Amino acid sequence: MTKLHGGKILAQRLAMHGVERVFSVPGESFLAALDGLHDADIPNIVCRQEGGAAMMAEAHGKMTGQPGVLFVTRGPGATNASAGLHIAMHDATPMVCFVGQIPLKHRDRGVFQEVDYRAFFGPLVKWVAEVERTDRLAEYIDRAFAIAQSGRPGPVVLALPEDILSAMTDPPATRPGARAMPSVHPDMIAPFAQMLRQAERPLIICGGSHWSDTDRQSAEALAERTGAPIGVTFRRQDYINNDHPNYAGDFGVGMNPALGARLAESDCILLLGAELNDITTGDFTLLDPAKAPAILQVHPDADAISKTYPATYAVAAPPSAILHQLIEAIGEHTGDKGAAEARAGYEAWQEPQPTPGDVQMEHVIAWLRDHASPDTIITNGAGNYAAFLHRYYRFRQYGTQVAPTSGSMGYCLPAAVSAKLQNPQSPVICLAGDGCLQMTIQELSTARQYGADITVIVANNGRYGTIRMHQEKNYPGRVSGTDLFNPDYATLAKAYGGTGHTITSNEQFADAYTATLNGGLHIIELKLDPKMLATTKSL
Structure with a gap:
C-alpha cells in the first residue's frame, strides 16, 4: 500500500465530506495541505487577510448548511481568523478551521509564532483539538465535521502540527460515518397543536440556522392554517417570503414598535429554531420570564431549551422534523388570529x-x-x-x-x-x-x-x-x-x-x-x- 503524507490524506477526506471549496491565506506551516489540495478537485480561494477568509468560509456555511472550510497559518494568521470564528459561533454556522501549527517536537518551547490553540480558541468555538498522530488525522477530521453540524451548529478548530501534517502514513481504511437523522414522535406534536388551536393571540417566530426553502413553505402553510402572524429573528428575514400575507416583520435591532407590542401581548409563541434572547425581546423588556405566555419551543440543541424563558412544551429537533406533522395535527383552518392586523402594521412600518x-x-x-x-x-x-x-x-x-x-x-x-x-x-x-x-x-x-x-x-x-x-x-x-x-x-x-x-x-x-x-x-x-x-x- 502506497503511503501518503498527511496533507494528501486531509485533501482526500475533505472530498469525502463533499467540500466544494476552501478559503485560505497560505502559510509555510501547512505546505503539505497545500500540496494535497494541488491534486484535489477542490478550489482554494486565496484571500488577502485571515479575517476576510474566515468570513468567506462562514458565509459559505451559512448559505449551504455544510461546514465552510478555512485554512490559516499559526500565530497571527490564526488570531486574525478569530473574528470570523466568533461570527460562526454566535450565528450557529457550521465551519471547520484548520490551523497550521508549529512542529509537535517543539511544543511548549515558545518557538516562533507558537500559540496554545486549546486555550485561545476554547471559549470561541464548539471544539478545538490538536492532531498528534498522522495515522489519526482522518479520525479527527471526521469528528470535526460531525461536531460542526450537530445540535446547534458552530465552528471547530483543528491545529495541524507541521511535522505531523508532512509525515507519511498508510491511507485510512474507513470512510466517514453516517449522521443521525432527527425525528419527533407524533405524541409530542399533540400538545403543540392543541395550544395553537386554543390560542387567541398566537405568534410564530422563525430563526436559528437549520432552515431550507422547504421549511419556508411549511412555516408559511402553518401560519395560514393557524391564522397566526409569522415573524423572524434578527437578520433571518429571508426565512419567510416578506410578501406573504401572514408575514409581520423581524424581531431585530430597531424592530417595529407595533410588532414588539404584539410579542408582549401574545398568549402563545411558537419558536421554530428561534431563541428569545436580548435582541428578540428588546433587551428582555418585552417579556417577563415570570409572566411569560405559553412558549412552544423547537430547537436542535437541548441546551437551548428554556434557556431564559421557560418553555411550556419543547422538542429538541430542527424545525423540519416537526413542521409537516404539526400542520396535519392542526387540522382545519382556525381563522384569522391577528395576521391581518399584524400585516397592516408591517406595511405601515415600511412607508x-x-x-x-x-x-x-x-x-x-x-x-x-x-x-x-x-x-x-x-x-x-x-x-x-x-x-x-x-x-x-x-x-x-x-x-x-x-x-x-x-x-x-x-x-x-x-x-x-x-x-x-x-x-x-x-x-x-x-x-x-x-x-x-x-x-x-x-x-x-x-x-x-x-x-x-x-x-x-x-x-x-x-x-x-x-x-x-x-x-x-x-x-x-x-x-x-x-x-x-x-x-x-x-x-x-x-x-x-x-x-x-x-x-x-x-x-x-x-x-x-x-x-x-x-x-x-x-x-x-x-x-x-x-x-x-x-x-x-x-x-
Whole structure:
C-alpha cells in the first residue's frame, strides 16, 4: 500500500465530506495541505487577510448548511481568523478551521509564532483539538465535521502540527460515518397543536440556522392554517417570503414598535429554531420570564431549551422534523388570529420616513425593494446603514440575506465574494457603510482574482455612524474617535478593474444600479448627509 503524507490524506477526506471549496491565506506551516489540495478537485480561494477568509468560509456555511472550510497559518494568521470564528459561533454556522501549527517536537518551547490553540480558541468555538498522530488525522477530521453540524451548529478548530501534517502514513481504511437523522414522535406534536388551536393571540417566530426553502413553505402553510402572524429573528428575514400575507416583520435591532407590542401581548409563541434572547425581546423588556405566555419551543440543541424563558412544551429537533406533522395535527383552518392586523402594521412600518440630504438611504432601499430581482442576494455587516435594509427591503426568496447576527463589521464584502462564488447566476449586492467596508476592503482583490462580479453599495457619511449616534445621545457636542477619512471609491473601483459610480442625488441611483447588472465589479458610492445616520432615532 502506497503511503501518503498527511496533507494528501486531509485533501482526500475533505472530498469525502463533499467540500466544494476552501478559503485560505497560505502559510509555510501547512505546505503539505497545500500540496494535497494541488491534486484535489477542490478550489482554494486565496484571500488577502485571515479575517476576510474566515468570513468567506462562514458565509459559505451559512448559505449551504455544510461546514465552510478555512485554512490559516499559526500565530497571527490564526488570531486574525478569530473574528470570523466568533461570527460562526454566535450565528450557529457550521465551519471547520484548520490551523497550521508549529512542529509537535517543539511544543511548549515558545518557538516562533507558537500559540496554545486549546486555550485561545476554547471559549470561541464548539471544539478545538490538536492532531498528534498522522495515522489519526482522518479520525479527527471526521469528528470535526460531525461536531460542526450537530445540535446547534458552530465552528471547530483543528491545529495541524507541521511535522505531523508532512509525515507519511498508510491511507485510512474507513470512510466517514453516517449522521443521525432527527425525528419527533407524533405524541409530542399533540400538545403543540392543541395550544395553537386554543390560542387567541398566537405568534410564530422563525430563526436559528437549520432552515431550507422547504421549511419556508411549511412555516408559511402553518401560519395560514393557524391564522397566526409569522415573524423572524434578527437578520433571518429571508426565512419567510416578506410578501406573504401572514408575514409581520423581524424581531431585530430597531424592530417595529407595533410588532414588539404584539410579542408582549401574545398568549402563545411558537419558536421554530428561534431563541428569545436580548435582541428578540428588546433587551428582555418585552417579556417577563415570570409572566411569560405559553412558549412552544423547537430547537436542535437541548441546551437551548428554556434557556431564559421557560418553555411550556419543547422538542429538541430542527424545525423540519416537526413542521409537516404539526400542520396535519392542526387540522382545519382556525381563522384569522391577528395576521391581518399584524400585516397592516408591517406595511405601515415600511412607508419611507424622510431623512436629511439629497441622497437618502430609505429611497435607495425602497427602490431596490421594488426593482431588484427576487434572487438578488444582499450581504451586509454592521452599522446604522443596515437598519434601512432591515426596515424597508423585502426578501422574497430563501438564501438571499447573508448577514452576521453577531453584528460584526467588515463582514459585508467577504460574504458577498463567497455568495457570488456559490451563486454565480444571481446578482449579489454588498451593502456597506464606509467604516464597515474599509475593515476588509482588500478582499476586492480576491473578488477580481476569482471573477466574483459583485456590486458594492457604500453608504458614505464620513463617520462610524452607529457609534456617533450613541455618542451624541450620551455625550452631546463631545465628538471623539468617530470621524473617518474615505478614499475616492469610484477611482478605487477603477484601480481594481471595475467601474465606480458616485451618487449625489436620489435620481442617479437607478441608472447606476441598472448598469451593474451587465457584470463586472462595481462600487456605487452614496454621498450621504453626515447627519443622516447619526440623528435617525427610529432606526
